[in-house]
Amino acid sequence: MTYSFTAATTILCDADDNLFPSEAPAFVASTAVTNDFLARIGVEKVWTPESLRQEAMGRNFRAVVLQAAADAGVPVGSGDAAPEAPGAGTCTEMSAAELEWWVAEEKRRVSAHLHEVLAPDAAVLEPLTRLGERFRLAAVSSSALTRLEASFTAAGLAELLPADVRYSAEDTPPVPTSKPDPTVYVLACELLGVKPSEALAVEDSVAGATAAVRAGVPVVGNLQFVLPSERESRIAKFHEVGVVAVVENWADLESHLTPVPA
Secondary structure: OOOOHHHOOEEEEOOEOOOEOOHHHHHHHHHHHHHHHHHHOOOOOOOOHHHHHHHHOOOOHHHHHHHHHHHOOOOEOOOOOOOOOOOOOOOOOEOHHHHHHHHHHHHHHHHHHHHHHOOOOHHHHHHHHHHHOOOEEEEEEOOOHHHHHHHHHHOOOOOOOOHHHEEEOOOOOOOOOOOOOOHHHHHHHHHHOOOHHHEEEEEOOHHHHHHHHHOOOOEEEEOOOOOHHHHHHHHHHHHHHOOOEEEOOHHHHHHHHOOOOO
């Protein structure tokens, strides 16, 4: 069945590598924190920014390190006040409080780096501004709200997508999640008062597209910031998870959403 783009009233935009090319610089900042975390739980593996990007695409830091702890057999338990810094040496069990310290530290370092390196991009701003005149716009991301604030400000998108229409899998649900869990999309639709079938998600990652599909939201795969060497496989995976279309960039999406004169 062919999707009718006229059904959409609201566009739900993934953020990282969809609205701005943030994944590569974010992983540069995140890799050092991730490797320190691995050392803390006694894992000798050392990530590079590229290997971490390949492993974590579409997921947030919390999801990645929780999986690493589970793989290492290190349970993450309960705790009260977070320490000022994690204890020295390795641990065989990590408190929930210490996990929150690591999550906050990664947010701080990545947000600061993205604020420095991102800049407005006319190839995103211009078509998205025109779409904003005809559709409701919102951001739906796995990233923390503090990271989104730094990125949206640096990329010149803060007014077009203000804080009250940004939804974070890390911060919006009562319990943090990460794509491909559909919770953040379900909540975004509820809080916006829109039916999933009346929204259109725009995603660059397979994990993000999967999350939207699971929430009942039609999805367009966006290749604007996908590396040329990864596009063919990304397109195939997009179709496997059920996207309704794949576009080259935001201008291409705009053309799909522009009514054809009679």
